[in-house]
Amino acid sequence: MLSPKSSTLGKQLSQYVCVRVVRMDDVDVGLFDRDWNNTLYFFMLNADEQIYMRYGGRDAASPDTYLDLSSLELALQQGVELHRQYLSGGAKPVARPKAIFPREIPLLVQRTFQQRQCVECHLIGNFQNLQREQAGILEKLTHLYRSPDIKTLGITLDVPKGLVVKEAGGAVQAAGMRPGDRITGWNGAVVWTFGDLQYVYDKVDRKATQIQITVDRNGESAVLDISLPARWWWTDLRFRQSSVEPRTHFEDRALTDDEKRKFGLKPEGFASQVKYVADLAKVMKTHDLRVGDVIVGVDGVESDEFADTADLFIKLRKTPGDTAILDVLRDGKRMRMPLKTFRMNFRQ
Amino acid sequence: MKKRLPGFLFRLACVAAFAGLPMPAQDDSVYWYSDYREALRQAKQTQKPIFLEFRCEA
Numbered sequence: 001m002l003s004p005k006s007s008t009l010g011k012q013l014s015q016y017v018c019v020r021v022v023r024m025d026d027v028d029v030g031l032f033d034r035d036w037n038n039t040l041y042f043f044m045l046n047a048d049e050q051i052y053m054r055y056g057g058r059d060a061a062s063p064d065t066y067l068d069l070s071s072l073e074l075a076l077q078q079g080v081e082l083h084r085q086y087l088s089g090g091a092k093p094v095a096r097p098k099a100i101f102p103r104e105i106p107l108l109v110q111r112t113f114q115q116r117q118c119v120e121c122h123l124i125g126n127f128q129n130l131q132r133e134q135a136g137i138l139e140k141l142t143h144l145y146r147s148p149d150i151k152t153l154g155i156t157l158d159v160p161k162g163l164v165v166k167e168a169g170g171a172v173q174a175a176g177m178r179p180g181d182r183i184t185g186w187n188g189a190v191v192w193t194f195g196d197l198q199y200v201y202d203k204v205d206r207k208a209t210q211i212q213i214t215v216d217r218n219g220e221s222a223v224l225d226i227s228l229p230a231r232w233w234w235t236d237l238r239f240r241q242s243s244v245e246p247r248t249h250f251e252d253r254a255l256t257d258d259e260k261r262k263f264g265l266k267p268e269g270f271a272s273q274v275k276y277v278a279d280l281a282k283v284m285k286t287h288d289l290r291v292g293d294v295i296v297g298v299d300g301v302e303s304d305e306f307a308d309t310a311d312l313f314i315k316l317r318k319t320p321g322d323t324a325i326l327d328v329l330r331d332g333k334r335m336r337m338p339l340k341t342f343r344m345n346f347r348q
Numbered sequence: 349m350k351k352r353l354p355g356f357l358f359r360l361a362c363v364a365a366f367a368g369l370p371m372p373a374q375d376d377s378v379y380w381y382s383d384y385r386e387a388l389r390q391a392k393q394t395q396k397p398i399f400l401e402f403r404c405e406a
Contacts, residue, residue, distance in 0.1 A: 049388070
């Protein structure tokens with residue numbers, strides 16, 4: 001037995017009422033909102049359903065990049081302290097978010113309840129987005145590119161220690177963050193765990209150019225003004241499987257400024273080089289791109305406010321089912337080719 | 349590609365498997381409720397905080 005009551009984790013868990021939910025059918029997904037592509041996620045809360053903190057979160061590299069038994073123990077310890085403060089009246093209750101139940105998402109109901117299938121977490125995210133798309137309120141930067149990666153800001157955490165910074169580079173280094181700092185606040189919100197941090201970071205307006213991070217350094221608190229880099233919100237979506245449309249069935253990389261000059265292309269353009277073509281592209285005859293092709297434009301457009309590659313431009317600007325016309329450089333010759341997109345079966 | 353259960357998830361799954369089955373508490377194991385409403389009632393009664401796990405095959 002790995003965690004008897006006498007173990008450290010067992011002793012900590014014994015201070016809680018532990019509950020495991022494996023079906024989301026009757027869960028208030030408004031209260032327990034999160035990135036729905038996490039396999040495992042925890043909340044610490046009280047009987048009044050006041051949430052103290054979250055524990056979870058992942059990145060594209062692995063589902064457990066930010067999960068660790070040591071940091072979980074730290075979180076459990078902190079949760080008990082927050083609960084003590086709550087019971088003694090030292091913590092203000094926060095307003096409960098609007099309740100949302102899976103049965104209120106019509107497309108999800110059709111796909112799950114009506115077919116006697118389980119409401120899996122990732123389906124909630126997928127169908128919330130599909131519902132938003134149909135209502136014309138889908139914001140791709142926010143709803144598809146969930147959970148921006150803190151590494152883009154230059155933050156590498158010392159994961160077993162919770163929110164202690166192991167390495168600070170790029171934007172956060174420029175703002176004064178140092179290894180050993182402990183992150184305690186994110187844009188004004190108190191954060192105890194990576195789950196908290198990732199959740200509040202996800203709430204930042206994608207057009208924001210600055211955020212504030214509060215750190216504890218040797219017992220002193222400091223607020224750092226971070227200038228957000230271009231495309232700070234971008235995250236690798238490959239692990240999200242069915243959450244992203246349209247699928248392009250290729251991967252590319254942005255050309256460097258030197259490469260753009262060499263090809264006589266505009267420096268602000270999203271010209272990109274194809275580095276991978278999925279077999280499915282051939283099977284479904286979606287396009288005829290080859291590795292090494294340079295995509296210069298899509299539907300005559302060569303630059304975009306947000307996209308730095310053709311793949312990103314298509315994902316952000318096209319709707320599943322659209323056909324786009326690609327301007328492609330292959331072996332020094334310019335050519336045009338169609339790229340067809342499809343709506344995934346479960347979304348049709 | 350071979351599917352593997354990452355380290356943390358594996359260890360936690362073991363904890364869950366041994367300590368977390370929703371069954372009458374053993375003396376030496378942590379009891380896990382499977383009913384959220386029941387856990388709320390229990391938390392109210394005992395004044396304990398709640399540790400809520402969502403586990404999905406995402």
